Ligand SMILES: Nc1ncnc2c1ncn2[C@@H]1O[C@H](COP(=O)(O)OP(=O)(O)OP(=O)(O)O)[C@@H](O)[C@H]1O
């Protein structure tokens with residue numbers, strides 16, 4: 001085998017209270033797409049950050065092309081030829097798209113930035129990713145998915161030896177992911193070494209050649225993808241044997257809804273967002289909103305939470321017509337909404353995990369009622385345990401958690417409110433495989449045991465098929481089909497999306 | 503059309519537009535009310551009277567852009583005037599050597615403040631507050647009394663008038679204009695300038711993108727120190743004295759000007775023409791008061807205070823509604 005491009009040996013990294021990495025080895029070859037896998041908080045992002053000089057390492061060596069390197073800042077890592085898209089959005093919202101792509105290496109003429117060239121080349125670059133937007137607008141005009149594409153465009157343009165992508169696909173849809181993969185494969189052919197992190201197993205198996213698994217900051221092993229079946233991979237990640245993993249994956253029986261309807265819409269429309277949606281959500285029902293991106297499924301959810309105005313048709317709660325003009329009104333009706341872009345909204349970094357969990361509950365109870373400390377602790381501990389949130393203690397600052405664990409906290413926040421209707425928009429994105437099942441189970445249990453109505457939105461079809469008692473399929477901002485019982489299957493949904501009304 | 507308006511409101515230049523329009527209206531009303539306003543020299547006097555403030559505002563805008571602040575500018579300006587006056591009165595060194603020396607002093611002082619802030623991740627508010635107290639103190643230590651500048655070369659420079667059209671401008675204005683142009687070019691067309699905006703937008707992102715955060719921070723405070731000293735020279739040219747109470751509260755006027763011109767205190771948004779108009783609008787109000795004749799000059803402060811209040815509220819409103827405004831316009835684009 002050819003000499004390694006990158007060799008990391010005996011890497012240690014300690015944070016106050018956590019040993020994030022201990023004695024980790026990692027080897028990357030040129031022309032290889034190598035996945036780093038592990039549960040939330042296993043240390044993947046930390047390894048990336050040690051490699052790129054964001055955190056100083058506490059031990060170990062890094063060799064690039066046989067030469068030892070000591071990057072102390074991301075800038076130095078870049079100069080060594082390591083280009084990175086970090087897990088958190090690492091762009092400047094106040095700069096234009098073009099500036100974000102080229103900042104730090106703007107093309108110049110006579111010492112001054114050549115803005116025409118910057119804009120022209122940005123457009124060209126984004127075109128390769130099939131993104132067609134106005135690059136002279138500031139970044140905060142665009143949704144997270146576009147921002148992610150911009151970050152990727154920035155990283156792939158530099159002439160690097162190593163490209164690191166830390167969960168680049170957690171806010172992309174299938175089409176966008178496919179485009180990204182095309183580019184990544186191209187770069188692989190050019191001999192670049194690529195590190196790819198994701199919790200989507202299908203993506204790993206589709207794209208990668210090699211997998212290195214971390215667990216609790218320790219190296220489990222490094223394997224060829226072709227020789228590592230899925231279940232074995234999961235078993236190694238969670239540290240259990242194969243049979244336990246199979247059990248873990250088993251879903252409980254689906255919830256059987258009661259006859260009582262909690263919320264219903266009748267030909268509801270919202271100008272420019274939703275054209276025509278009629279649906280009934282019963283108590284104790286887990287309903288899935290399916291459809292491609294832009295089909296209006298998120299908008300429908302937002303309408304039921306008062307974020308989108310109902311401009312046509314009607315919306316009834318418990319049989320009474322209601323005008324949900326803002327989220328506060330929806331929260332009064334005990335409706336909770338866990339939004340899709342948890343990356344941007346929701347995390348209050350300087351509060352503790354406990355405080356972040358009780359935040360929504362507090363808001364619902366009113367600012368002035370105090371939730372007893374013992375109750376707060378009880379709630380926090382319950383969710384930390386159930387969702388397997390990896391924290392050193394419940395009063396750790398949330399900003400020091402790993403990306404996935406931060407997301408778990410936000411989900412816990414909404415689960416804690418004990419709503420009558422819970423909307424979960426893409427709740428399992430960026431969450432590790434084990435906890436994904438846990439969240440699905442929780443949705444079903446809440447409906448079963450507490451008679452809660454749950455709306456579940458996900459781009460992963462099999463997840464919805466496993467969880468939901470009813471599937472509403474959307475297309476072009478309209479409801480096109482409703483599937484129940486045996487009709488619920490991936491094929492059924494695909495047919496409905498493709499075929500239109502039945 | 504509606505989309506155009508909401509896009510304009512959401513634009514980062516909105517405050518600037520409002521300021522420019524307000525300036526034009528005030529000036530128009532002035533012309534309507536007082537004949538004197540018509541004279542070109544009245545307009546040029548806005549620059550002559552405010553040359554020092556313009557230069558200082560440029561420096562402070564740099565620090566505000568990275569989300570920092572520099573409270574020491576007024577004190578550095580006073581110290582510059584004092585040291586210059588003292589040097590010219592008590593030593594035989596040439597005017598140009600003295601000017602070079604005080605410029606170097608201001609720049610070095612800014613660099614030290616910047617180094618402390620960047621190296622130890624300290625609050626710029628506190629460090630520059632300390633810097634302000636230090637410089638005021640030093641100024642008083644040099645002399646409690648006014649020192650007059652009588653050096654013939656310097657006085658000649660102060661008396662210099664460059665005619666433009668039907669009027670004239672002073673040396674201070676020429677310095678201010680050059681500073682404005684250089685600052686605008688640096689911010690708009692150099693990597694360093696872009697790094698400043700990036701830093702103001704998100705320091706952690708800037709660092710993860712591999713931008714030289716430390717160097718940029720130190721440079722920004724160095725520039726502010728330099729501008730304060732340069733402003734001090736413009737001030738000395740106008741006053742021909744060194745005095746402990748020169749430039750009292752000037753840091754606040756400079757911050758107010760910058761914010762009125764569209765700079766966000768949270769950093770990342772703002773630009774040099776805005777800072778200029780922020781100063782000019784204060785100048786116009788003062789001119790109004792002097793033409794009116796009976797009002798106290800303190801009314802300027804009251805109006806500027808009110809204006810600042812309105813602008814801050816406006817900015818908060820825009821930030822809050824920006825997502826809505828832009829979401830709407832991009833949706834309309836799609837459908
Ligand atoms: N800045 C920090 N301060 C303290 N602890 C930290 C910090 N960053 C990470 N940690 C801890 O280090 C551990 C590893 O975190 P890391 O972000 O590397 O996980 P990860 O494998 O990337 O997980 P995810 O899949 O959720 O992104 C976690 O226990 C986390 O709490």
Ligand SMILES: [Mg+2]
Nearest residue numbers: 045087402403
């Ligand atoms: Mg991570």
